[in-house]
Amino acid sequence: MVIGAGPAGENVVDRAVRGGLSAAIVESELAGGECSYWACIPSKALLRPVELHAAAERVPGLSVGRIDAAAVLARRDEAVSNYDDGGQAKWIASVPATLVRGKARLDGPKRVAVGDRVLVARHAVVLGTGTGALIPDVPGLAEAKPWTNREATGVKSVPRRLVVLGGGVVACEMGQALHALGATETTLLVRGGSLLPRNEPFAGEAVEKALRESGIDVRLRADVTRVERPVEGGPVTVHLGDGSTVEADEILVATGRTPNTTGIGLPSVGLPEGKYVEVDDSLRAKDVPEGWLYVVGDANGRNLLTHMGKYQARVCGDVIVARARGDKEDDGPWSSLRAGADGRGAPQVVFTDPQVAAAGLTAAQARERGHTIRVVEYELPSVSGAYLRADGPGKASAVVDEDRRVLLGVTFVGSEVAELLHAGTVAVTAEVPLERLWHAVPSYPTVSEVWLRLLEAYGL
Known part of the structure; x- marks a missing residue:
């Protein structure tokens, strides 16, 4: 049962x-369940056109038009079987x-x-x-009838002004998606000092930079003290600890589960x-x-x-x-x-542009568990495959257990790096010795050649 x-x-x-x-x-x-109708599937249906649009803009010789928000929402409805x-x-x-x-x-x-x-x-x-x-216990927030992931992924009409509470996966993904689909004034209010705090620091920094460059107002260490929505369906006002306010048409809460x-x-x-x-x-x-x-x-x-x-x-x-x-x-x-x-560190992808794909432990987590580690990094644009695809900025890192010479964790940040991740998941989960991994030769010119570069950076 x-x-x-x-x-x-x-x-x-x-x-x-x-x-x-x-x-x-x-x-x-x-x-x-949640994934099929209100989370994984609809959110990625909304994000994919945004990702492709950004990737096409980076390739010289392509003419990129505007995103058709209505067509994107229609495909989202198809992806969730029209909630049937x-x-x-x-x-x-x-x-x-x-x-x-x-x-x-x-x-x-x-x-x-x-x-x-x-x-x-x-x-x-x-x-x-x-x-x-999870709806935080902020005065007036629950009464303002905020959006959660369900309302965000199921949106029928994208608001022009959107305020997002949170700096994790849902906040970053849906903030970027809805901004590209019509929420021209999008503000992320992040209580902490970084985005995606469970990932390697450079991952959150890359996503923050991309969000800011797209026109999203990212405010770190933002203390939300009160929320007001006097009229149901009307504007919402968010009061911050520094005395400032943010007014929006909708408020999305993405602060946890x-x-x-x-x-x-x-x-x-x-x-x-x-x-x-x-x-x-x-x-x-x-x-x-x-x-x-x-x-x-x-x-x-x-x-x-x-x-x-x-x-x-x-x-x-x-x-x-x-x-x-x-x-x-x-x-x-x-x-x-x-x-x-x-317990080994689950693989996860953040489907923003740039994507963040990680498996295993971060360097900080590995140190907390008592491992003696070495971290190696490589810039993705220096890989021929990434250059030819005009992928833009990106980075790969690997956390190596120096005692056993196996990978404890890997992180990739860049365009469409999600498809690099399963190789990392296999290497981490199977504890493949670096000397054996060295003989897994990546095809040229593909982005997967970053695996060779990481091993070379380690000294193999």
Whole structure:
């Protein structure tokens, strides 16, 4: 039994049925979840034309016109199936699994209540309820009815004046996208001193520079003290700690996420509400007797990334099948039934222009964990493939564990560097020795030649 038919929940069902179990999945909104309709898919549909437009402008000999915002929004609607989950429901039926519509809550061990119905699981219940946007406790902010990622990615009419609270991925991506699509007066109010603070510092600096050059007003260390919107649907005024104000047509809050674990019956099994549910590496919830409850995806707080939630779900589904069969957990095959990649540093791409693609640990994280490291860097424009594509500024960096001579992390910043990342993810996750990585020869002239340059910069 799975609660939440987002990407993580759907993958649990798929793996469990593949292993010979029957499965049901409960969803109160759209089958497919946040990623399919309000996050990953629509945001990237909005960002892709912006990225291509910027890339084309950098190539000599091309004449670039204006972005057709209406056409972009229409393609976004197509990408989200016009907010119709019929295709997802059909896929769930094909697994085959049972889709139950309604709000689910735990009702004791292995029991899930959906309205007046009580469903009882034979082997396990899996929570895949995800997260929701966090609205900070700023006076007047909630009353101003701010946008979250849902309103931003689902926009029907782009406001001329937009103020964004936050400096993370959603703030940078949607600020840039909506600015290019018509929000000519866009202001980013960032509480901290940098953008993308979880990445290498040069990544946030590059994105900040690009946003400023495009005309976005980026204000670091901005302390929002009060928000006013006297008339519903009217202008919003943001008051700052320095006494200044920003007026806009809409305000987008992108300051973090909070787990959707309230109102789903966790107290009935001895767990607190409103917090991430702690799990072990088999995704089984800790402190729940008999070990029948599992949590995958954002709700466990390990990695708030769709691809990592799906990875956890595949592990979780296989674990549930193995335990249902009575497999001994000290057997060799069990070594693969652990979500070990979570602790190595998950790969992530920020789809701004320039893109930021990173896998593994940053230099600061590696030092905090006690590693002896060396950081090597290389400017992307010096790579022939990047020059020929007129990619513009960019940089690559690698964090090397000096004791074992393996990569702990890599970061790429530049045009379309997302497609470089999986090679880095493989190298980091598989702990490929640098001496062996040296023999993985990149094609010439491609941007991937930066791998050779990084190894040369290291001294190989």
